[in-house]
Amino acid sequence: MNLLNETHDPALRSWVTSANAPGCDFPVQNLPFGRFRTAPAEPWRIGVAIGDEVLDLRAAGLLDHAAMAQVLTLPQAERSALRLALSRGLRAGSRLQAPWSTCLHAQTRVELGLPCDVGDYTDFYVGIHHATAVGKLFRPDNPLLPNYKWVPIGYHGRSSTLIPSGTPFVRPRSQVKAVDAEVPTLQPSARLDFELELGIVVGPGNAAGEPVAMAQAEDHVFGLTLFNDWSARDVQAWEYQPLGPFLSKNFASTVSPWIVTMEALAPYRQAFTRPEGDPQPLPYLHSEDNAQAGAFGIELEVWLQTAAMRASGHAGECISRSNFAEAAYWTVAQLVAHHTVNGCTLRPGDLFGSGTLSGPRPEQAGSLLELTQGGKAPIRMANGETRTFLEDGDEVTLKGVCRRPGAASIGFGSCSGKVLPALSS
Amino acid sequence: MNLLNETHDPALRSWVTSANAPGCDFPVQNLPFGRFRTAPAEPWRIGVAIGDEVLDLRAAGLLDHAAMAQVLTLPQAERSALRLALSRGLRAGSRLQAPWSTCLHAQTRVELGLPCDVGDYTDFYVGIHHATAVGKLFRPDNPLLPNYKWVPIGYHGRSSTLIPSGTPFVRPRSQVKAVDAEVPTLQPSARLDFELELGIVVGPGNAAGEPVAMAQAEDHVFGLTLFNDWSARDVQAWEYQPLGPFLSKNFASTVSPWIVTMEALAPYRQAFTRPEGDPQPLPYLHSEDNAQAGAFGIELEVWLQTAAMRASGHAGECISRSNFAEAAYWTVAQLVAHHTVNGCTLRPGDLFGSGTLSGPRPEQAGSLLELTQGGKAPIRMANGETRTFLEDGDEVTLKGVCRRPGAASIGFGSCSGKVLPALSS
Structure with missing residues (x-):
């Protein structure tokens, strides 16, 4: 190949x-x-x-x-x-x-603008270190659910609130309930977070009812973007049972302006293997090509510029670094094959979020929820500021670059969004 | 009023x-x-x-x-x-x-065809008898989760697989895992179900970041349809933790062809009250108009025509009856107010599913999951056939009608879909 x-x-x-x-x-x-x-x-x-x-x-x-x-x-x-x-x-x-x-x-x-019109947006959960770290916050002894290593977990998100990089958004209000409170209240999210993800842009769609096999899966992918799936953790905790996240996610998700094509990414392909002892994927999620070169080495970074940094002319600080190939338990091809195995229709321009791409080490986490251990351990920046979750005026910028000896380096540009104060009423 | x-x-x-x-x-x-x-x-x-x-x-x-x-x-x-x-x-x-x-x-x-182009489709969960009955299957002592009476629970669905009434669909295949199995397998769903719902069609949208208050909520609704959110229960059970239903729902959802407008529905409005002892909704989900006339009396029916019935010229049998006003814990206006309270954008033609509208009595259930107590008690039809879940060739038709003394009767037409056999490969 x-x-x-x-x-x-x-x-x-x-x-x-x-x-x-x-x-x-x-x-x-x-x-x-x-x-x-x-x-x-x-x-x-x-x-x-x-x-x-x-x-x-x-x-x-x-x-x-x-x-x-x-x-x-x-x-x-x-x-x-x-x-x-x-x-x-x-x-x-x-x-x-x-x-x-x-x-x-x-x-x-x-x-x-947004690089294309998006019909349906699906968010996956391929980041196994993210799933493990978040799971640990809820279930210390058994962080990964039994389906994780079998099913590329995903759920549907909202396309009306996909916004292009550079568009600020208002801190969302919604119902939250403190653990020790009797009743919930309507209030601005106090645990607003980013999620470091890649976006996967569908190219040609599939016919209704016709699954896409692994061998053809990447033919249906046009390319990748950076993607920030902003999340209100306090809202999520109260609303998400039993049907999944809703208002905690659908207020805004930021897409970078440039789709880096699958062909441009070819030099940065890597073998895709599972850790020793993990189950092999079911046959509909396996192909030799995928095992040999289904992963992509994409170095990712999260930058935070606070209002204080902006006022002092400071461009921001890198608060996390990870790599798609290290972070992801499922490949792009596997997501396409799984999404369509039931006959579900993909349309050109549909977007998949990869899920949060945290690296294996704690400092490589792709969200503040993980970086701060659920808000308990604030991160400290070089200028002395600390953060548990995002504050008004904070701007988060994602970056991505592919490097390999003997190849040119190519990048994804940036994916930025700034938090505006919640509505006062 | x-x-x-x-x-x-x-x-x-x-x-x-x-x-x-x-x-x-x-x-x-x-x-x-x-x-x-x-x-x-x-x-x-x-x-x-x-x-x-x-x-x-x-x-x-x-x-x-x-x-x-x-x-x-x-x-x-x-x-x-x-x-x-x-x-x-x-x-x-x-x-x-x-x-x-x-x-x-x-x-x-x-x-x-579909009555309009749908941008985003959201499925709610307003049927409290449904939520209770389904919850009982998993948690007999504590069927309703603590958020149910506070949050109009909803999640995003897929718009690419919304199909017009009369369009058959192929039984979906996906991963399922039997409780006693070591590993999951890819197979056609053996627990395919319907869900009796109403569809809520958004009229004028709202501006990004601007919540819609209860007093204006219905101004953003054009009208209602019938809606069948086909569900693969075995797929759902294996995949839905922690982020909600995905392939168990997104293979097909059937929409009836006619949008009955909010103005046409005005004569069938009812007071909307909560059972004694239940918490009052938070202020952003309350209005006097909603309490006085926020509910709609819509009589609903589920008809099943099996292949054997079809062969013998039998039009089908009514297997369940319920009423929107009795089934729903939240009103249309409350769904709009909740969906937008975080600033989420609704666009013209967006569709909400109400959630399964089961009545208070077991025979009024809006899904086979409930009618058969999780598949344990088959329903028996007049021709002697029994069903736990849907078989190939089964056609399910939803109907809805509004009646009130002193008013004309108006109906929703029908919402039909037939199950085709799974792909053989």
Whole structure:
């Protein structure tokens, strides 16, 4: 299985010089897709990030229409051809430099929206260290439920409140009940948290009633984003039995603007193995390709900028680091195969959240719930501030980057959201 | 509070003579909205059911555009004006009889689709007798969880697998694990069930971050449908901890074709009171109007037609009857107020399932899980057949009707779905 081609060549450089800077998330080996506009009333345009710029695909003559659904549903061969055309056109020395130069917009001067319209959003729970750590808070002796190593646990979320990176949101109010209180009260969440996740964007859908087998599963995935599934822990604790989280999650979930395609991620694939002694997945969740290269090495970071940091010009502090490949007990392909095994229909643009991607060590946790041991052990930052949960004015930014010896480094951009004070009434 | 007007007058008759037949679901006092087409490739048209016919609203000159979203978002005054125009134009003696006669289609000769495009689908759990009966199967001494009488419990479902009445669906396969089994297996659900619910269709949405107060809650509801939330109980039991139902629900949910509007339902309003000794709802879930008239008297029925019945020309047997007002612990208005109290955005066409509407007596249960005491006590039908859960070829049909002395009777039509055998592989 060799999934690499000329677009992955680490020696490639772009005539967009910002793309060649060390540490740039968007070198010519990446070419992630997103949507942008230059004025609020404009329809969204399809763009590809290159360095600090975004290339307008229609203006560049690469797309007839302007709907992301058109890109998401391209057959694999056409997707690859589009990537190759982009790679060749953006390379240093391309004869398209002159015409395409007029199709570039500085990313800082456009509005970046949700990368696609999302029909259904599903949140999975693939982070086994997260599931274990959270389970320990409730069941110290038996943190993982018996189904965890068999079922890629997931549940449906709300698509109406998916928001693009950079959009602030109001601290939610809802019912909470303190353990020692007689009755619940309506109040702003006092245990507001982030969740470090990846988003998985569905490309071509499946027909109603037709499961997608492991061998075809990744054909239905367009690519990955960063994803922050903001969570109100106090609300969740009171509401979630017996049918799962609801108002504790559906007030806002932030999606990063760029979909890094499965093809761009090919160089960072890894073998996917289970710890010794764990059950093997049922046959519908197993394939040789998946075992050999179903995981992706994506380094993840969580940055927190408090209001005090912002006021003093401090860009924020990294409060956690983990890696998708270390954090996840299930692969992208397994999520697709499981989601459709009952015949459930996936549609282009549907989004899966991976679940919180905590690493194996406590400081690699992907949520404050874990980092603070359920709010009992505040984290302390370099400027002396502490946090158990998020305070008003806090801005959380997720970052992701893929690195491997012999390959270019590519990044996901950032996924940011700021907490605004709760409504006063 | 007098919500009745001339469109509710029980003496009204229509020039569409089938609308005047006793027991007709769609007399001129009803006027529910839906979507139809006369050929598979056609775009959906907006129609109103009258007797056995459907009136094409655009052909009748009542709508400029053909999108249901346009109807759903009409301000209250315009909705009422449209209803009045329909009522007057369809009444016996109307001068519109001649021109509108050409805008009618026999319901049996058109395809009736989902009544609107659904963005997000939320399933609630308002049936307290259902929650109690199901809880008893797991926790005989403490069937209702502590949050039930405080929180209108809900969770998100999947909109991609909402299907219109009359669409059969394949019995889902998924992981199940028998209590005495060592490991789970992939197999067709052996405990496939229906759930008798009502669907609540959102009209105008709310702005992001802005809760809807009880006093305005019903302004955001366009009307009600019948709704069957098919459930695979064996799948649910294995997968649902800790995040709720997923593959056990998202293979199919059936929606009836007609949205009965809140205005049409006004004559069947009832006082909404809680049993003596129950806690009063928190202030954000209370209003005087809701207490006085927040409930709706809707008589509900579940009909089962087995393959054997079909072969012998038997239309099916009624296996359960209940009533929305008796079954529900929370009102439509309370669901809207709760869903948005955290700022969650509702969009036009979003759908809420009420949750299973079991009546207080065991034979009034809205699912086989309850009717058969968890599969232990099969129900026996008049032809001698028995059922614990649904078998291939079974067709379940939900019906609903509103009756009150001094008012016309109006109905919801029917909500049907048939179980096809599981895929063989």
